[in-house]
Amino acid sequence: MNQMVLLLTGIAVVFGAVAFGGEGETSNVVWILFLGSAAGAFYFYWQNRGEGQGSSRGYGPTSSSSDRPGS
Numbered sequence: 001m002n003q004m005v006l007l008l009t010g011i012a013v014v015f016g017a018v019a020f021g022g023e024g025e026t027s028n029v030v031w032i033l034f035l036g037s038a039a040g041a042f043y044f045y046w047q048n049r050g051e052g053q054g055s056s057r058g059y060g061p062t063s064s065s066s067d068r069p070g071s
Contacts (some may be wrong), residue, residue, distance in 0.1 A: 004044045012038040014033035
Protein backbone atom coordinates (compact mmCIF):
# COMPACT_ATOMS: atom_id res chain seq x y z
CA MET A 1 0.00 0.00 0.00
CA ASN A 2 3.00 2.30 0.12
CA GLN A 3 2.64 2.70 -3.64
CA MET A 4 -0.90 3.99 -3.10
CA VAL A 5 0.39 6.58 -0.64
CA LEU A 6 3.03 7.71 -3.12
CA LEU A 7 0.54 7.87 -5.98
CA LEU A 8 -2.01 9.90 -4.01
CA THR A 9 0.71 12.18 -2.63
CA GLY A 10 1.92 12.86 -6.18
CA ILE A 11 -1.60 13.65 -7.32
CA ALA A 12 -2.07 15.97 -4.34
CA VAL A 13 1.19 17.78 -5.13
CA VAL A 14 0.23 18.32 -8.77
CA PHE A 15 -3.27 19.57 -8.01
CA GLY A 16 -1.98 21.59 -5.06
CA ALA A 17 0.43 23.38 -7.37
CA VAL A 18 -2.41 24.11 -9.76
CA ALA A 19 -4.73 25.26 -6.97
CA PHE A 20 -2.28 27.46 -5.09
CA GLY A 21 -0.17 28.66 -8.01
CA GLY A 22 -2.87 29.39 -10.52
CA GLU A 23 -3.78 32.84 -11.67
CA GLY A 24 -7.31 33.96 -10.96
CA GLU A 25 -10.14 31.75 -9.79
CA THR A 26 -9.50 28.02 -9.34
CA SER A 27 -12.10 25.43 -10.30
CA ASN A 28 -13.86 23.52 -7.53
CA VAL A 29 -12.87 20.27 -9.23
CA VAL A 30 -9.20 21.08 -8.67
CA TRP A 31 -9.81 21.70 -4.97
CA ILE A 32 -11.83 18.48 -4.63
CA LEU A 33 -9.10 16.44 -6.34
CA PHE A 34 -6.40 18.09 -4.21
CA LEU A 35 -8.18 17.59 -0.89
CA GLY A 36 -9.45 14.12 -1.79
CA SER A 37 -6.06 12.81 -2.83
CA ALA A 38 -4.37 14.36 0.23
CA ALA A 39 -6.98 12.77 2.50
CA GLY A 40 -6.63 9.43 0.69
CA ALA A 41 -2.85 9.48 1.05
CA PHE A 42 -3.18 10.24 4.76
CA TYR A 43 -5.76 7.47 5.19
CA PHE A 44 -3.63 4.81 3.50
CA TYR A 45 -0.54 6.00 5.36
CA TRP A 46 -2.37 5.79 8.71
CA GLN A 47 -3.81 2.35 7.96
CA ASN A 48 -0.45 0.90 6.93
CA ARG A 49 1.97 2.59 9.30
CA GLY A 50 4.51 0.16 10.66
CA GLU A 51 4.06 -2.32 7.83
CA GLY A 52 6.42 -3.01 4.98
CA GLN A 53 10.02 -3.87 4.49
CA GLY A 54 12.12 -3.49 7.63
CA SER A 55 9.06 -3.30 9.82
CA SER A 56 9.49 -3.60 13.55
CA ARG A 57 5.80 -4.14 14.31
CA GLY A 58 5.47 -6.16 17.50
CA TYR A 59 8.87 -5.09 18.76
CA GLY A 60 8.19 -1.56 19.99
CA PRO A 61 7.88 -0.24 23.53
CA THR A 62 4.11 -0.89 23.60
CA SER A 63 4.25 -4.50 22.38
CA SER A 64 3.83 -7.50 24.62
CA SER A 65 5.82 -10.69 24.38
CA SER A 66 2.78 -12.47 22.92
CA ASP A 67 2.93 -10.14 19.87
CA ARG A 68 6.30 -11.52 18.82
CA PRO A 69 6.50 -14.46 16.47
CA GLY A 70 7.85 -17.58 18.11
CA SER A 71 6.94 -16.49 21.64
